[in-house]
Amino acid sequence: FINLMSSFAETGEQIEISEEAKAIESAIVAKGEEIRSLKAIKPAPPSLKEDLAPLIQELTQLKLQFKQLAGKEYGAAPAENKKKESTPQVQKESEGPSKTELNKLKRKEQKAAKKAEEREVSGVAVPTSTKSVATDLGGEDDSRLSSFYGDSPMVRSEFMTEKVYVQIKQLNESMVGQGQRVWLRARLATSRAVGKGIFVLLRQTIFTVQGVMFQDENVSKSMVKYAAAISLESVVDVQVSVTVPSTPIQSATVKMLELSIHEIHVVSRAMELPFQVEDAGRSEADAQSSGLPVVNQDTALNFRWIDTRTPASQAIFRVQSGVCQLFREFLTARDFVEIHTPKLIGGASEGGANVFTLKYFKEPACLAQSPQFYKQMTAACGGFERVFEIGPVFRAEDSNTHRHLCEFTGLDFEMAIYEHYYEVLEVMGELFTFIFDGIRDRFEHELMLISQQFPVEPIKYLRPSLRITFQEGITMLKEAGVEASYDEDISTPQEKALGKLVKEKYGTDFYMMDKYPLAARPFYTMPDPQDPKLSNSYDVFIRGEEIVSGAQRVHDYALLVERAKAFNIPLQSIQGYVDSFKHGALPHGGGGIGLERVVMLYLGLKNIRKSSMFPRDPSRLAP
Numbered sequence: 001f002i003n004l005m006s007s008f009a010e011t012g013e014q015i016e017i018s019e020e021a022k023a024i025e026s027a028i029v030a031k032g033e034e035i036r037s038l039k040a041i042k043p044a045p046p047s048l049k050e051d052l053a054p055l056i057q058e059l060t061q062l063k064l065q066f067k068q069l070a071g072k073e074y075g076a077a078p079a080e081n082k083k084k085e086s087t088p089q090v091q092k093e094s095e096g097p098s099k100t101e102l103n104k105l106k107r108k109e110q111k112a113a114k115k116a117e118e119r120e121v122s123g124v125a126v127p128t129s130t131k132s133v134a135t136d137l138g139g140e141d142d143s144r145l146s147s148f149y150g151d152s153p154m155v156r157s158e159f160m161t162e163k164v165y166v167q168i169k170q171l172n173e174s175m176v177g178q179g180q181r182v183w184l185r186a187r188l189a190t191s192r193a194v195g196k197g198i199f200v201l202l203r204q205t206i207f208t209v210q211g212v213m214f215q216d217e218n219v220s221k222s223m224v225k226y227a228a229a230i231s232l233e234s235v236v237d238v239q240v241s242v243t244v245p246s247t248p249i250q251s252a253t254v255k256m257l258e259l260s261i262h263e264i265h266v267v268s269r270a271m272e273l274p275f276q277v278e279d280a281g282r283s284e285a286d287a288q289s290s291g292l293p294v295v296n297q298d299t300a301l302n303f304r305w306i307d308t309r310t311p312a313s314q315a316i317f318r319v320q321s322g323v324c325q326l327f328r329e330f331l332t333a334r335d336f337v338e339i340h341t342p343k344l345i346g347g348a349s350e351g352g353a354n355v356f357t358l359k360y361f362k363e364p365a366c367l368a369q370s371p372q373f374y375k376q377m378t379a380a381c382g383g384f385e386r387v388f389e390i391g392p393v394f395r396a397e398d399s400n401t402h403r404h405l406c407e408f409t410g411l412d413f414e415m416a417i418y419e420h421y422y423e424v425l426e427v428m429g430e431l432f433t434f435i436f437d438g439i440r441d442r443f444e445h446e447l448m449l450i451s452q453q454f455p456v457e458p459i460k461y462l463r464p465s466l467r468i469t470f471q472e473g474i475t476m477l478k479e480a481g482v483e484a485s486y487d488e489d490i491s492t493p494q495e496k497a498l499g500k501l502v503k504e505k506y507g508t509d510f511y512m513m514d515k516y517p518l519a520a521r522p523f524y525t526m527p528d529p530q531d532p533k534l535s536n537s538y539d540v541f542i543r544g545e546e547i548v549s550g551a552q553r554v555h556d557y558a559l560l561v562e563r564a565k566a567f568n569i570p571l572q573s574i575q576g577y578v579d580s581f582k583h584g585a586l587p588h589g590g591g592g593i594g595l596e597r598v599v600m601l602y603l604g605l606k607n608i609r610k611s612s613m614f615p616r617d618p619s620r621l622a623p
Helices: 019-040 048-070 099-121 221-228 284-290 297-302 311-332 372-381 422-442 444-453 470-479 492-506 557-566 571-579 595-603
Strands: 182-194 197-204 207-214 235-243 258-268 357-360 363-367 386-394 407-416 466-469 510-514 537-542 545-552 588-594
Touching: 019 048, 182 221, 197 221, 207 221, 221 258, 311 386, 311 407, 311 422, 311 444, 311 595, 372 386, 372 407, 372 571, 372 588, 407 422, 407 595, 422 444, 422 510, 422 537, 422 545, 422 588, 422 595, 466 470, 466 492, 470 492, 470 510, 492 537, 492 545, 537 588, 537 595, 545 595, 557 571, 588 595
Parallel strands: 207 258, 466 510
Antiparallel strands: 182 197, 182 235, 197 207, 235 258, 357 363, 386 407, 407 588, 510 537, 537 545, 545 588
16 A cells, blocks of 8 residues: 555656646645544544545546656666565554455455556546545445546646547447447436446437446446436436337437446536527427426527537528538539628718718728629629629618518629629529528438427528519519508518419419619619510519518719719719729629528528527627
């Protein structure tokens, strides 16, 4: 036992070690003194063996930490330098543990140290803090089992091991019955103690799997208690073997596999939660039928990092990411070039009033309402011909509605045309068909998860996409008894009513409508050559709500100046944009798509804040 606590200084070795290793060395010396002091008490207390066990366990763990940092055993000395230590006087049976019991305790600790070293070599991290447990000499655990659980040291990039982690989605039947053990890091989604065991549900992103642990020769009672006391949403490392359950696990996404847990260590312990993830992920229908609570939208948004752990929220933003991937994939394959334009600009980006103004050093400036001017300058004037951008868009609209945001993500494209803006509409229709098909085919699992909380009828669309004129749309509304005007832009209620009428007549949720009144469009919109009151413009709709606004743009310098003056826009505020058309410009057109709105409408969500990760509206600027 004294050899176990021998000082490094006695070895005579002069090897440089790190400051952290020196700190551990000091802790070892202090722990040794604590053990000596306890043993020196006379008469020895009856509980001496129980009191010594956790201290010796801590001493062993400190020595293992020292070895990790210093690269050698603590107190290791050449054989010729070792001195025979005198055997301490043994207390009488009535005064404490016998010599036999202490020798047995020493052997147990040496065996645990050797086991821990072997586990370290194989890539198993040894926790720096484990629960104090008793040994076999009257306690419920021995030191071998106590190393199978406990809090892991903080990950501070101090070292790397050979340990290899697997993902839940990588689990498969080939791992069953091979004696193979793997490591997995996940969140503790649910925990249920049953008798001498525990069932847990482990979550990684949108995948979950059930783990089980029951007392046996390798799982102690204290280990089960430790696991049962871990707070939900804590991050844990588990060493497991993969088994096949007797019946499918309905509460997990992995239904035909189960994990038998051999080790469990907390990596990051969750504090008290503002709400349960399970409540945030409950559908309104389930809440009404079960009487269980749901989390209101404002609370969910205040703690968005917890709300996004729900299956539906995780899936929504994976679909959103997929829309961007599909948008980029489609356009890149058609020779579009991705560009990145300024969001800090002088003047107003589209000559409108709904801009966020700011001071750019000594000059007035604003946040861009869109990349509109720069799309045109690069595609029509800069020689790129076809461009697109995915980036933030800012609108200072004091609109507290289900579909408006003050900052959203714009999917914009602009392209040169030869003869007619229908060339743009053909690309637009094919683009959305590609996106709709891609979401359906690539995100089947995500769509299933979303539908469990937000059920909706799948979107319907035609090939080729439906196009109607503004006049045809107004006529449909009038025939249905809805008040509307051929000379004014349609309102949100009129859009929704028209969407229902189009669905009934044509069987589609997706359509395009062109030839809007010129007065309702921006100054750079090309007027209709046949009717000066109309324009070569268009909007695109999903489920009766606008998702795209676009048009053929004015590419003639003189006409552009004329249109700007008609809108009372000071030319000096947009001089750079106007000047770019002086030196030859291609006829062109394009459109701007609202990402969050597309996702909201495709998935049938009732509020755009559900498809905006950290929404910005007139009343929300955090988190």
